[in-house]
Amino acid sequence: MAAAGAYAMGVERLRRRGVDWPPSRSLAWYAGVAVAAAAGLGHHHDFRAHLSAHLLLGMAAPILLVLARPVTLLLRALPVGPARRVAHVLRTPFMTHPLTAAVLDAGGLWLLYTTDLYAQAMARPWLHTLVQVHMLLAGYLLTAAIIGRDPAPHRPGPLTRGLVFLAFVAAHGILAKYLYGHPPPGANPGDAQIMYYGGDLLHLVVIVLFFRRVSAVAGGEPGRHASRYPDPAVADRPGQRWHVRGRLGR
Amino acid sequence: MKNNVLSGALLGLGLATTLDEVVFHQLLHWHHFYDKSTPAVGLVSDGILHAASFFAAVAALFLLASLRRQGTFQARPWWGALLVAAGAFQLYDGTVQHKLMRLHQIRYGVDLTAYDWSWNIVAVLLIVAGTVLLARFRRAVVA
Numbered sequence: 001m002a003a004a005g006a007y008a009m010g011v012e013r014l015r016r017r018g019v020d021w022p023p024s025r026s027l028a029w030y031a032g033v034a035v036a037a038a039a040g041l042g043h044h045h046d047f048r049a050h051l052s053a054h055l056l057l058g059m060a061a062p063i064l065l066v067l068a069r070p071v072t073l074l075l076r077a078l079p080v081g082p083a084r085r086v087a088h089v090l091r092t093p094f095m096t097h098p099l100t101a102a103v104l105d106a107g108g109l110w111l112l113y114t115t116d117l118y119a120q121a122m123a124r125p126w127l128h129t130l131v132q133v134h135m136l137l138a139g140y141l142l143t144a145a146i147i148g149r150d151p152a153p154h155r156p157g158p159l160t161r162g163l164v165f166l167a168f169v170a171a172h173g174i175l176a177k178y179l180y181g182h183p184p185p186g187a188n189p190g191d192a193q194i195m196y197y198g199g200d201l202l203h204l205v206v207i208v209l210f211f212r213r214v215s216a217v218a219g220g221e222p223g224r225h226a227s228r229y230p231d232p233a234v235a236d237r238p239g240q241r242w243h244v245r246g247r248l249g250r
Numbered sequence: 251m252k253n254n255v256l257s258g259a260l261l262g263l264g265l266a267t268t269l270d271e272v273v274f275h276q277l278l279h280w281h282h283f284y285d286k287s288t289p290a291v292g293l294v295s296d297g298i299l300h301a302a303s304f305f306a307a308v309a310a311l312f313l314l315a316s317l318r319r320q321g322t323f324q325a326r327p328w329w330g331a332l333l334v335a336a337g338a339f340q341l342y343d344g345t346v347q348h349k350l351m352r353l354h355q356i357r358y359g360v361d362l363t364a365y366d367w368s369w370n371i372v373a374v375l376l377i378v379a380g381t382v383l384l385a386r387f388r389r390a391v392v393a
Contacts (some may be wrong), residue, residue, distance in 0.1 A: 165363035
C-alpha cells in the first residue's frame, strides 16, 4: 500500500511540473506491488504453495517493479538536495553489482532449502516474513542489475551481466533438481518441478528483456549513457518535457 | 557470414535442448527429471547447459532479427550451422551425459542398445548434413 502510494505521489509531482511519466510504468509498478502482496499474504505450510509464492515474490514481482523504474522516478520527484543524496547512495560500487545480488539471491535460496531454515521459518511467522522480504529485495536487486534501466553508475557491461545471470539460472535449476531428490519433510518430490519450470519461464522473460536491450544498444539506440550517468540537478527542470519511450522496459 | 553461422549454431543448441526437454521429458516421459543415481558433477553441468541453452536460443533469435533487418541473412550457412550444433549437442547428450555422467537414460526398463545407437546415429547424420551445407556455401563463395 505504502509502495503504491509513494509511487503515485511521485508521478503526481512530476505531472504538476508538466513532466510526463509513461502510464505503462505506473501500471507495471501497481501490478508488481499487487503480485508481491498476493504472494506475501499467505503463510504457506504446503510446499507447493510455498514454491509458487517464492516464484511470484522472488522473480515475477521484481520484473514488474524493475520495469517501473522507481529510482528514476524518485530522483526526478525529489528536490535536488535529497535527490543528490540518493544518487550518492547509488554510487556505492557493490550495491548495484549483479554479482552481489546473485550471491544474495541464490545464496539465500540455498540456505533456505538445504539447511533447516525452511522448517524454522515455517514454525515462526516473523522468520517467515523475514525470508519473504529477503526474497523480494534480493530478487529486485538481481533483476535491476541485469535488466534495470534505472541509473546505476557502476553497472557492468552486458557480458558480465549475462554471465552472472546465466550462473544464477544454473544455480536455481540445480537447486530445484536437488530439492526434487531431497524434498523437505512433508513435501512431495514432484513439488520442486514448480520451482524448476516456473523459474525457467520467468528467467526466460528476463533473458528476452536482457537481449532486447543489448541488441537495441548494439543497433545504435541513443541514450545509454544518458541513463547511466544521471545528474539529478539537470535531469529535468520544471516545464521540460521528458522524452517518453512508448514501450515498457526500453 | 560469421553472424549467420553464430546465429544458426546458437539456435541449434537451444532447439536441441528444448526438443529434448519437450519430447522426451514432457511428452513421452521416457527421460526422468532427475534420477537419483546422478552424481553431483552431472547435476551441475546439466544445470549450466540448461541455462546456457536459454541464453543461446534467445540471443540467436535477436541476432537473426538483426541479420534480416540489415539484409545480410544467408539461409545456407545459417541452416548448416544450426544442424551441426543440434547434432553436436545430441551426440554430447547421447555419449557424455547419458553414458559417461549417467545423468539419466533415454528410456527405463528396456534394453538400451537400440535406443542409444539410433540416438547417436541421428546425431551424426545431423552433423554430416550441416557440414555439407556449410561446405557447399563455402565452395559457392570461393568459386
